[in-house]
Amino acid sequence: AQKVTQAQTEISVVEKEDVTLDCVYETRDTTYYLFWYKQPPSGELVFLIRRNSFDEQNEISGRYSWNFQKSTSSFNFTITASQVVDSAVYFCALSGAGNMLTFGGGTRLMVKP
């Protein structure tokens, strides 16, 4: 069975601080994908990144960066110089055969001005 754990249920930072959201996963599949989604207060799911299990290169996109470490089954997400607009719930997810996504419980990020 697959499992995704986001141990931080809520994080509060002040604007311009850096923040890292943790994600740990469990799977028996040898090939899988990892995702991060953002859910702003409006409720939709915004796709942020997809990473396959064979690609352990870290990725940076503007203020966002992701650290995938297969050895520790972690896929952490860092926001640099956080902004109020980053306030949202962030979900980490895992997909294996069949494409069904297993989501973590989410981390609510509050960025205060």
Added chain:
Amino acid sequence: NAGVMQNPRHLVRRRGQEARLRCSPMKGHSHVYWYRQLPEEGLKFMVYLQKENIIDESGMPKERFSAEFPKEGPSILRIQQVVRGDSAAYFCASSPYTPTALTEAFFGQGTRLTVV
């Protein structure tokens, strides 16, 4: 190039009524997935459908819930005799067919069901 379209966006039903949620996948996508998000929780997989076939319904409640994806038209998630515990956001995702069966899923904006 429309994305995944869900309607209605908001649905209010009284206890005991039926709720029908619709999902039109992205053009060319033949796979549809339904997820439920209870208040303050993450999304949970419910059912995976291809055209005219249910592939995996391991996440569907045993009673009152059903889903279909006909040859023509949108996928429908149907909840009969709704109860207050069915109040949640229901998200649909679609993906194209690929032999490797590992592709990105594109999400709709969700239907927020409130049972009063």
